Amino acid sequence: MEQLVTSDFKLGIIAGGQLGKMLVLAASNWDVKTYVLDTEVHCPASTCCTTFVKGNQLEYDDVIKFGAMVDLITFEIENVNIKALQKLKSEGKKIFPDPDALAIIQDKGLQKEFYKENNIPSPQFNLFPSKSSLITAINTGEISFPFVQKLRMGGYDGKGVVIIKSSTELEKLLDGPSLVEKLVDIQKEISVIVARNHHGEMKCFPVVEMEFNDANMVETLICPSSLDAKITEQATKIATDIIASFKLCGLLAVELFVDKNNVVWVNEIAPRPHNSGHHTIESTITSQYEQLLRAIFDFPLGSTQVKMPSVMINLLGEPGYEGKVKYEGLTDCMGIEGVKIHLYGKKITNPFRKMGHVTVLGNSLEEAKKKASIVKQKLKVKSW
Ligand code: ADP
Numbered sequence: 001m002e003q004l005v006t007s008d009f010k011l012g013i014i015a016g017g018q019l020g021k022m023l024v025l026a027a028s029n030w031d032v033k034t035y036v037l038d039t040e041v042h043c044p045a046s047t048c049c050t051t052f053v054k055g056n057q058l059e060y061d062d063v064i065k066f067g068a069m070v071d072l073i074t075f076e077i078e079n080v081n082i083k084a085l086q087k088l089k090s091e092g093k094k095i096f097p098d099p100d101a102l103a104i105i106q107d108k109g110l111q112k113e114f115y116k117e118n119n120i121p122s123p124q125f126n127l128f129p130s131k132s133s134l135i136t137a138i139n140t141g142e143i144s145f146p147f148v149q150k151l152r153m154g155g156y157d158g159k160g161v162v163i164i165k166s167s168t169e170l171e172k173l174l175d176g177p178s179l180v181e182k183l184v185d186i187q188k189e190i191s192v193i194v195a196r197n198h199h200g201e202m203k204c205f206p207v208v209e210m211e212f213n214d215a216n217m218v219e220t221l222i223c224p225s226s227l228d229a230k231i232t233e234q235a236t237k238i239a240t241d242i243i244a245s246f247k248l249c250g251l252l253a254v255e256l257f258v259d260k261n262n263v264v265w266v267n268e269i270a271p272r273p274h275n276s277g278h279h280t281i282e283s284t285i286t287s288q289y290e291q292l293l294r295a296i297f298d299f300p301l302g303s304t305q306v307k308m309p310s311v312m313i314n315l316l317g318e319p320g321y322e323g324k325v326k327y328e329g330l331t332d333c334m335g336i337e338g339v340k341i342h343l344y345g346k347k348i349t350n351p352f353r354k355m356g357h358v359t360v361l362g363n364s365l366e367e368a369k370k371k372a373s374i375v376k377q378k379l380k381v382k383s384w
Contacts, residue, residue, distance in 0.1 A: 013034060285305050
C-alpha cells in the first residue's frame with residue numbers, strides 16, 4: 001500500500017461523538033487531515049478535526065458526498081448507510097473496516113449466523129420476523145422461559161434488549177425483527193479489543209472487566225482483568241478468531257460473557273473504537289485510537305502492554321438534571337494522583353448521557369479502585 005501519512009492525506013471519520021473526537025486527537029499526532037461527518041455542528045469531534053462536514057451518516061447522498069471529499073473512510077458508529085459505503089467501495093474508495101463486514105455486524109441476526117458458521121461460541125438463538133411470530137413460538141412451546149430478546153437492528157447501550165423471565169413479562173416484548181437468545185447465567189462481562197492490519201498482523205488489548213449501571217451502560221471498567229489466565233486466553237483467542245474470520249482491517253471490540261461455570265460466550269461485537277477501550281489512552285503503550293490508525297494505514301501494530309493498572313469510570317449525566325452542563329468536583333479530582341479526566345465537550349446534559357470519562361491509574365489495581373471510588377463520589381455531571 002502507498003504511504004498514506006502525508007499532509008495532503010484526508011482521513012474521513014463518519015460521526016463525531018466522543019470516539020470520533022479521541023480518534024481525531026490520535027490522528028493529530030501524525031501528518032494527516034481529519035474530516036468528520038455529523039449532523040450536529042457542536043458534536044465532540046467538531047472542536048478538533050481539520051474540517052467538519054454537516055450531514056447525516058444514514059442518508060445515502062450525504063455519505064456519498066462525504067466520500068468524495070476524503071481519501072480513506074473509517075467510522076466510529078455502526079449505524080451508517082451501508083449502500084452508500086458499498087457504492088463508494090465499488091468506485092475504488094478505501095473504506096476500513098470493510099462495509100461488507102459492517103453489513104453483517106449491523107444486523108445482530110446476521111452476526112449470530114456468522115458465529116454459527118465460523119464455530120464461534122455464542123448463546124444458542126432463533127430468529128423471528130415479528131413480535132407476533134415470537135408469541136406464536138412461545139405458545140407452541142418452541143421458545144421457553146427465561147430468554148433474552150434482541151432487536152436485530154439499531155440497538156445500543158441495552159436499548160433493544162429485554163430479558164423475559166416468565167409469561168407475566170410478555171408486555172415487555174419488543175416489536176420488529178428480533179432474535180431470541182438463551183439467557184446466560186453471567187459471572188462477569190468482559191471485553192477484548194483486537195486489531196488487524198492489511199497484512200493480517202493481529203494484536204489484542206488486555207481483557208477488561210465491565211460493570212454496568214441500572215440503565216445498562218458500562219459504568220466501570222477494570223484493566224487488567226483478574227480472571228483466571230485460562231479464561232482470558234480463551235477470550236483473546238475468540239477475539240482473534242473472529243477478526244481473522246472476517247479478514248477485517250481495523251479494530252474489533254468483542255464483548256463476552258463468562259458464565260458461572262467459567263465458560264466464555266460472545267455477546268456482541270463492534271468494528272470500531274469502543275467504550276471498553278477508553279483506558280488505553282493512558283494505561284497501555286498504544287491507545288485503541290492509535291491502533292486503529294496503524295491498522296488502516298497499514299503500519300505495524302503497536303504494543304498493547306499495560307503500563308499501569310487502571311479503572312475507567314464513565315461520567316454520566318446525573319439523573320434529575322437536564323440542561324446546560326456543569327461539572328462538580330473537578331478541582332478535587334484533578335488533585336488525586338493518576339486521575340485523568342476527559343470531558344467530551346457536550347453542551348447539554350441529561351440523565352445517563354455519556355458526558356466524559358475518567359481513567360484512574362494506580363501502582364496496583366487495589367490502589368486504582370480506591371481512588372476511583374473517591375472520584376465516583378466527588379465528580380458529578382449536573383446542570384445550571
Ligand atoms: P447492546 O447492543 O444494547 O449493548 P447487548 O446485546 O450487549 O446490547 O445486551 C445488553 C445487556 O443485556 C448485556 O450487557 C447483558 O447484561 C444483558 N444480556 C444480553 N444478552 C444476554 C444473554 N444472552 N444472557 C444474559 N444476559 C444478556
